[in-house]
Amino acid sequence: MNMNTVQLLPRSTPENQGISSQSIERFIGSIQEKQLELHSFMLVRHGHVVAEAWWKPYQADKPHMLFSLSKSFTSTAIGLLTQEGQIALEDRVIGFFSEYAPEDPSPNLSAMTIRDLLIMGTGHAQEPAMPSDIWAADFLKQAVEHEPGTHFVYNSAATYMLSAILQKVTGITLLDYLQPRLFEPLGIYGATWESCPQGINTGGWGLKLKTEDIAKFGQLYLQKGVWEGQRLIPEAWIEEATSKQISNGPADSSSDWTEGYGYQFWMCRHGAYRGDGAFGQYCVVLPDQDAVIAITSGLGDMQAVLNEVWEHLQPAMGSDVLPADTGAEVSLTGTLQALKLDPPSEEAASPVEKDVSGIVYDLEENEEKLQSFSIRFEEDGAVMELAGERGVNSIALGRGEWKSGTTSLIMMADNEYAASMTWKDDRTLELTIRLTETPFYLTTECTFGEEGIHLAYWMNQSFQGKVVREIKGKVTA
Structure with a gap:
């Protein structure tokens, strides 16, 4: 198949697939009202996309970082590897890495199986750290306090080990293994996956896909592994992977994180299951409603969006085709097409703008190893220019609009961005740089003084919460 061929899911109106346009509009309205930052949304019902949206500057044809939603794809690869007879779920983990095994492994480590990795039941009391360049060795050095299979601890290192086992057995990366078996049949092209220092795909995170790719993956699971008449995944594997295999806490009727865990899938309320990733990347499958929901976002509260799904979408899916409602359909289409994340706006330019334009500031020593800053209005x-150990990075910023480009400034690798600027007051300039293939955006406040500059900057989301960093600079002598 030509790699430029785009295979899209069929489209339909909501009413033709048994859900009202108004219920979807209420969902979007509530998301907006509660200021939940979604980047994309796609609802598939009876195999048809009935609603789709990208909040500008995010775009349908761009991939998005999935974080731990990657795990569900890794699990799928393990299911296929099992079907091929290359591994069995009861194989001992330590048996694949004799070169890294401790001289006298504990009984719990010796007992740990591939299945224990899949269900996050490795027996660790906490997730193993992987500080060296050989992550498998780091994993096997960690104490295993509990009997494997009995104790749930969320464990991205365990998913990495699944990727490492697959590469050990097949001689190819997880991504290369999935290309002909999963991605190409689904018409998914351009997938990328981060790797460890040894060239093994990270497994538990690091996959980038487009929103429709996520929806296709969910639809494949909803169809029990069959795609266009071809079986891609064994049905028995899907049944196991998406069923509760281990308890992840006492059930809480208000939470979707205590319903049980399968093979790298979370069980949800309302008979649903999902793969998900940090800061709001979702593939939610609702078998009872014959529906899939794909979402990418930059959220702090991941439960909040699921609550909106259960309130507005899930109960609105009926068994019958609804009468056409042209007015509601037109209204929904208009709402979805108009969605955007506005750039910061200013009332007027600062009077100091002409005085500081093009001035180069030498920066004090800092974590990012940046050496100088300048901005030309x-x-x-x-255009902002930052010079550092990795050369000079230029970022174009719009005034009341987004300007786009590519930068390696923020995440050490090339990322597409949309950036804008606004004056908060006469001396403080606010820069917003959205990395549009990730959940993240960087805010920087630049305060210009008589002899220097003060930079304060932070990311919208991080695993450490809001961390504000500061750098001072002086006008180059």
Whole structure:
């Protein structure tokens, strides 16, 4: 198949697939009202996309970082490897890595199986750290306090070990293994996956896909592994992977994180299951409603969006085709097409703008190893230049609009961005840089003084919460 061929899911109106346009509009309205930052949303019912949206500057044809939603794809690869007879779920983990095994492994480590990795039941009291370049060795050095299979601890290192086992057995990476078996049959092209220092795909995170790719994956699971008449995944595997295999806490009727865990899938309320990733990346499968929901976002509260799904979408899916409602369909289409994340806006440019434009500031020693900062203002925005150990990075910023480009400044690798600027007051300039293939955006406040500059900057989301960093600079002598 031509790799440029785009295979799309069929489209339909909501009413034709038994859900009202108004219920979807209420979902979107509530998301907006509660300021839950979604980047994309796709609802598939009876195999048809009935609603789809990207909040500008995010786009349908761009991939998005999935974080731990990657785990569900790793699990799928293990299911296929098992079907091929290359591994069995009861194989001992330590048996694949004799070169890294401790001289006298504990009984719990010796007993740990591939299945224990899949269900996050490795027996660890906490997730193993992987500080060296050989992550498998780091994993096997960690104490295993509990009997494997009995104790749930969320464990991305365990998923990495699944990827490492697959590569050990097949001689190819997880991504290369999945290309002909999963991605190509689904018409998923351009997938990328981060790797460890040894060239093994990270498994538990690091996959980038487009929103429709996520929806296709969920639809494949909903169809019990069959795609266009071809069986891609064994039905028995899907039944096991998406059923509760281990308890992950006492059930809480208000939470979707205590319903049980399968093979790298979370069980949900309302008979649903999902793969998900940090900061709001979701593939939610609702078998009872014959529906799939794909979402990418930059959220702090992941439960909040699921609550909106259960309140507005899940109960609105009926068994019958609804009468056409042209007015509601037109209204929904208009709402979805108009969704955007606005750039910061300013009332007027600062009077100091012309004085600081193009001035180069030498920066004090800092974590990012940046050496100098300058910003050159133009009628429709500005160009910021930051020089450091990795060369000079230029970022174009719009004035009341987004300007786009590519930068390696923020995450050490090339990322597409949309950036804008606004004056908060006469001396403080606010820069917003959205990394549009990730959940993240960087805010920087630049305060210009008589002899120097003060930079304060932070990310919208992080595993450490909001961390504000500061750098001072002086005008180059």
